[in-house]
Amino acid sequence: MIINGDGTIGGKIEEAVCFDDVLLKPQYSDIKSRSEVDIGNNLAGQHYYLPIISSPMDTVTEEAMCTAMAGRGGLGVIHRYNTIDEQQKMIETLYNQISNIAVAIGVSDDFKERATACVASGASTLCIDVAHGHHTLVEEAIKTLKDKYGEKVHVMAGNVATLKAFNDLADWGADSIRVGVGGGSICSTRIQTGHGIPTLQSVIDCAKTDRNALLIADGGFKVSGDVVKALAAGADFVMLGSMLAATDESPGETYISADGKRYKVYRGMASKEAQMEWRGKTASLEGVSTTVPYKGSVELVLAELEQGIRSGFSYTGARTLAELQTKAEFIKQTSAGQAESSTHILRRK
Ligand code: IMP
Numbered sequence: 001m002i003i004n005g006d007g008t009i010g011g012k013i014e015e016a017v018c019f020d021d022v023l024l025k026p027q028y029s030d031i032k033s034r035s036e037v038d039i040g041n042n043l044a045g046q047h048y049y050l051p052i053i054s055s056p057m058d059t060v061t062e063e064a065m066c067t068a069m070a071g072r073g074g075l076g077v078i079h080r081y082n083t084i085d086e087q088q089k090m091i092e093t094l095y096n097q098i099s100n101i102a103v104a105i106g107v108s109d110d111f112k113e114r115a116t117a118c119v120a121s122g123a124s125t126l127c128i129d130v131a132h133g134h135h136t137l138v139e140e141a142i143k144t145l146k147d148k149y150g151e152k153v154h155v156m157a158g159n160v161a162t163l164k165a166f167n168d169l170a171d172w173g174a175d176s177i178r179v180g181v182g183g184g185s186i187c188s189t190r191i192q193t194g195h196g197i198p199t200l201q202s203v204i205d206c207a208k209t210d211r212n213a214l215l216i217a218d219g220g221f222k223v224s225g226d227v228v229k230a231l232a233a234g235a236d237f238v239m240l241g242s243m244l245a246a247t248d249e250s251p252g253e254t255y256i257s258a259d260g261k262r263y264k265v266y267r268g269m270a271s272k273e274a275q276m277e278w279r280g281k282t283a284s285l286e287g288v289s290t291t292v293p294y295k296g297s298v299e300l301v302l303a304e305l306e307q308g309i310r311s312g313f314s315y316t317g318a319r320t321l322a323e324l325q326t327k328a329e330f331i332k333q334t335s336a337g338q339a340e341s342s343t344h345i346l347r348r349k
Helices: 063-071 084-094 111-121 136-152 163-172 189-193 199-206 224-233 272-279 298-316 321-327 335-341
Strands: 022-024 041-043 046-048 052-054 075-078 101-105 123-129 154-160 176-179 214-218 237-240 262-267 289-293 330-332
Touching: 022 224, 022 298, 052 063, 063 075, 063 084, 063 298, 075 084, 075 123, 084 101, 084 111, 101 111, 111 123, 111 136, 123 136, 136 154, 136 163, 154 163, 154 214, 163 176, 163 199, 176 199, 199 214, 199 224, 214 224, 224 237, 224 298, 224 321, 224 330, 272 289, 298 321
Parallel strands: 052 075, 052 237, 075 101, 101 123, 123 154, 154 176, 176 214, 214 237
Antiparallel strands: 022 330, 041 046, 262 289
């Protein structure tokens, strides 16, 4: 029995696919070298060689990550779990080094003061960073920033999971929209609240938009193949947390375990640990804190990702993102297919 929101009974529960449910069909390709492929895209008037953005999280993005991301052709978004002064100092350090400085802000308390200070210090992208972006406070915040800055500031907002939400945020004035609710590797929103949509399904749905806002797929990426799937489904950029965490450029100490392995902390911004540190109290806990094996320089991670993405474009026979999105054909795989899609010899005993 299905009880609908309006109290009626009946209807059909929609199905949703996640990254591991699908594969892209290999197609005829005349691409002779992966270097012929252009995987880049534009945002805030800048061309990005890589369609990759690092998450505004306190264990992912501060100055060092922004510099490294820019150096490899991607974008970093400085997190908002700091004082306005601290955020301004980071922006000032980056000013001139980087042509588009992106920082996260919230929707309450000091958000207007923070936005004004960040733009005065040189930020040109403001990311309205809240867990449930289809919300009246986000509407107010987007409109406030757009009224004040117009085209001068690129407004990124989110997170949303449905086409209706994507269109609403675009109509309120958002230039780019983070798509994905509940899919992050450190996220417990679906466990805590029962809400969410697999990130790939949200991308498929939101890509049906006729609005001009950029679609940033956010949360749940494990491997470069997931990135290719999101781009093929209609994402303009992807946002990564765990894949870029525990690198030299991510904030935080590197620890060495008793058996000599190095690791760093990676935590959700709604985890108990993060909330206690930044607010001194906890509200709804919708994230966890964990450790991730140390990966070395993020440049190596990005270089490997780039190779996987280029190769992915080539399997579809696509030289550009637009071509990938036009040509891509998805198939759904069974659970036996999922097992075959992994490096299954590693599981044989
Ligand atoms: P990951 O790349 O799968 O690790 O997911 C990173 C994304 O998770 C971020 O870009 C945010 O959208 C989201 N996120 C960050 N902190 C939390 C949290 O505490 N709970 C739920 N989602 C979070």
